[in-house]
Amino acid sequence: MVMYISLFSGGISSFESTCRLLDEFPNETRIWFFDTKIEDQDTYRFIKDCEVFFNMKIEIYSDGRNPWQVFRDERYIGNSRITPCNKLLKRRVLENKLHEEEFDNERIILVFGISGDEDYRGKRISEGWRRKNIYTKFPLLENPIYYGQGYEEFERKYNLISPRLYKLGFKHNNCGGACVKAGIKQWTHLYDNFPNIYLWHEEQEKITRQLLQKDVSILRDRNGGITKPLTLEALRRRIE
Ligand code: SF4
Known part of the structure; x- marks a missing residue:
């Protein structure tokens, strides 16, 4: 069968x-x-x-x-x-x-x-x-x-x-709205709706960056034609 x-x-x-x-x-x-x-x-x-x-x-x-x-x-x-x-x-x-x-x-x-x-x-x-x-x-x-x-x-x-x-306006119901494939818009939306969950991911990213000793992040900042890592902490400060 x-x-x-x-x-x-x-x-x-x-x-x-x-x-x-x-x-x-x-x-x-x-x-x-x-x-x-x-x-x-x-x-x-x-x-x-x-x-x-x-x-x-x-x-x-x-x-x-x-x-x-x-x-x-x-x-x-x-x-x-x-x-x-x-x-x-x-x-x-x-x-x-x-x-x-x-x-x-x-x-x-x-x-x-x-x-x-x-x-x-x-x-x-x-x-x-x-x-x-x-x-x-x-x-x-x-x-x-x-x-x-x-x-x-x-x-x-x-x-x-x-x-x-x-x-709440999320397109998908996966990973609590915190998918690494999502862009700045969705992470901002996550912060607006679930700030504590956002902060948890921010902390996890920080810990991971320290462990890896590398300037890496989920998101990329493409402002000014140059692509560089954009941490969740930096994005939060920008939103705030
Ligand atoms: S790609 Fe990763 S973060 Fe995104 S839904 Fe799949 S498991 Fe979750």
């Missing part, structure tokens, strides 16, 4: 993708969530609500570390181009789990909630896993293609409360 594993990110798109999958393969689906240990607290509430909606357990796995612990271990701070956090806290944990469960690659299909506006990612993801002999599925890229929806529409449609980050 083929097993479909829905890689649930805690966001609305992966919810929609899981719904489509369960409609098609209700008895051959499992749902996995990879916890980076810096998720927004409301994500766990959303996961529980989704479990009731799907009538299925969402299995939570983690490496045990958060992205900053990974950056210190890897001696590299993640940024918009390179994300060791994603590689080690999500992809590697997924690979380990597949290995641990001794799945036959030919009988596994990984399911991603990639929507129509980012279909270019689908091709890359699918080619990457194919090299490992694993098939992928993208329910949102199948007809009718899903191009995303607002949280109000989502709530009306499913009678569920969406993750609070959407209501």
Whole structure:
């Protein structure tokens, strides 16, 4: 029997993708969530609500570390181009789990909630896993293609409360709104909405810079045509 594993990110798109999958393969689906240990607290509430909606357990796995612990271990701070956090806290944990469960690659299909506006990612993801002999599925890229929806529409449609980050204007519900791939605008938004969480990341960046003894940071300052590191501390002072 083929097993479909829905890689649930805690966001609305992966919810929609899981719904489509369960409609098609209700008895051959499992749902996995990879916890980076810096998720927004409301994500766990959303996961529980989704479990009731799907009538299925969402299995939570983690490496045990958060992205900053990974950056210190890897001696590299993640940024918009390179994300060791994603590689080690999500992809590697997924690979380990597949290995641990001794799945036959030919009988596994990984399911991603990639929507129509980012279909270019689908091709890359699918080619990457194919090299490992694993098939992928993208329910949102199948007809009718899903191009995303607002949280109000989502709530009306499913009678569920969406993750609070959407209501606060964040585009994605991952890593508590503190994704290293995000730019200055989102980090400023994080500071405006969750100053304590921002300050925690600022402190983590400081500790990591000291450990690495290097002028490195998540963000880049491109003012004046010169690109240089912009620390979260410097950005906060700028905002203030
Ligand atoms: S969401 Fe961003 S910060 Fe979190 S693991 Fe992925 S790349 Fe890293």
